[in-house]
Amino acid sequence: MKKEVLKTLVFDLDGTLYQNLEFHRPYMRMLLEGSHYEKMDAEIIGLVDEILNGSFLRMNLFYDLRGLPMVSTMDQLREVLFDAIRPDLELERIYEQGSSVYLNAGDAYSVVRMVATGLHIPKRKQNECYFRIRKVVEEAMSPDPELAQILSLLRMKYQVILATNSPKETSDQVLSTLGMLDSFDAVLYNADKPFGLKMHLNESFAGILKNPESVLSIGDYRFNEIDNFELWGTQTMWVCPYKYATKEVYDPYLKDMEDVKDFLRRLG
Numbered sequence: 001m002k003k004e005v006l007k008t009l010v011f012d013l014d015g016t017l018y019q020n021l022e023f024h025r026p027y028m029r030m031l032l033e034g035s036h037y038e039k040m041d042a043e044i045i046g047l048v049d050e051i052l053n054g055s056f057l058r059m060n061l062f063y064d065l066r067g068l069p070m071v072s073t074m075d076q077l078r079e080v081l082f083d084a085i086r087p088d089l090e091l092e093r094i095y096e097q098g099s100s101v102y103l104n105a106g107d108a109y110s111v112v113r114m115v116a117t118g119l120h121i122p123k124r125k126q127n128e129c130y131f132r133i134r135k136v137v138e139e140a141m142s143p144d145p146e147l148a149q150i151l152s153l154l155r156m157k158y159q160v161i162l163a164t165n166s167p168k169e170t171s172d173q174v175l176s177t178l179g180m181l182d183s184f185d186a187v188l189y190n191a192d193k194p195f196g197l198k199m200h201l202n203e204s205f206a207g208i209l210k211n212p213e214s215v216l217s218i219g220d221y222r223f224n225e226i227d228n229f230e231l232w233g234t235q236t237m238w239v240c241p242y243k244y245a246t247k248e249v250y251d252p253y254l255k256d257m258e259d260v261k262d263f264l265r266r267l268g
Contacts, residue, residue, distance in 0.1 A: 002235060003267065005213050008159040008205075010229075011184075012219030013171065015107060016239050017147065018178060019257055020137050024048050024108040027133040031116045031125065043074050044115065051111050054244030060222050062086045062094070062102040065117045081118050091227050098195040104223040108242070134170075143179035147257070150264045151183040157268060161205070163188040163197065165224075193224040198232065209234070216267075218260075237263065 011017060028045050032038045050056040056078065063084040071077045086102060094102070105111050109130070116126055154160050161184060164171050168189045175181045188204055191197050201208050208215060212233035219225025220239040229236050238245075238253040239260060245253055254260050 001216075001237075002213055005211075006158060006216055006235070006267070007211075007214040008161065008208060008216070009154060009267070010161045010163055010201075010215060010217045010225075012217075012221065012225045012239075013162060013164040013166070013174065015220035015241075016218060016225075016260070017180065018141060018144065018174075019241055020140060021108075021241055023133055023137050023140075024052070024112050026136060027109075027112050027129065028115070030129040030132055031112070031121050032119075035119070035121065037119050040074065044077075044119070047074065047077070048108075048111055048115055051105070051115075052108060052242045052244060054242075057081060057085070057105070059111070059242075059244050060104065060106050062089045062104055063114055064102055065114065066101070068118055068120070070120060071118065077115075077118055081114065084114075084118075091223075092231060095194065095228055095231065100195075106221040106223045110221075138174060138177065141174065141177045143177065144257075145179055147261055147264075148179045148183050150261060150268070151180065153268050154264060155183075155185055159186075159205075160184050161186050161188060163191040163193070163201070163225075165191050165193050193221075194228045197224075197228065 025045050028048055029041055032041050032044065037044065047056065051059065063081070064086050065084055068080050068084065071080055089102065103110060103114055103117070105114055113126060151160060164187070166174075166189065171187065171189055172181060175183070186204070188200055191200055198209070209232055213235060215229070215234040216237065217225050217229035217234055218237045218239065222238060226236045226238050240253050241256050245255070254263055
């Protein structure tokens, strides 16, 4: 970490400034409601846990979920998902082409979507359940005055930016609940991560990437907030609370909110 050249911090919101490590279970149950897979919910949720723990498949890879065969057993589901891995895809080319054909399994939301797609849960229901679980997650949030104070102190030394794919109304509600509505110099809403992010950053903050080492991106979804910034030459810090991270070869990362706070204090 080249702290002496840092001028700008770019934060993600979900999974970075707050964490919920249990939501994937009720999320998966919502998706299975009314389907013939509902009776297998414990096994399917267990499969999601295995992926997040690094016991099955690999996170942060691309998966081609087009035209998957129907499954009726857990063994068939495992086989279908394993066969969907596309380890040969190059990150840089994906960013350049802006392809949305492949799913990048980079966080718990994407893992649940991947498993739901493997079970042929309709996209409409997937979208409905996503908004339902978002409400559940938001209702479970509580203020974090300690982190809010740390962010305020960082603003005395750096430009502190929040970049989120959520719209203003949704993001501001989350920030208000967390007590962080006034914790940033600027908020980039509808950031269109990852494919449109660079354009939006350059439009909103002229010259921000001209000296890339002066920028530090802090986020939990590597495809959206880490790998792309590294390709641009910036500094990064990954946040990952799941056990699979211990089985991958990555730079040092932050595993929980206490790690995040300690790291930010050292930046101040």
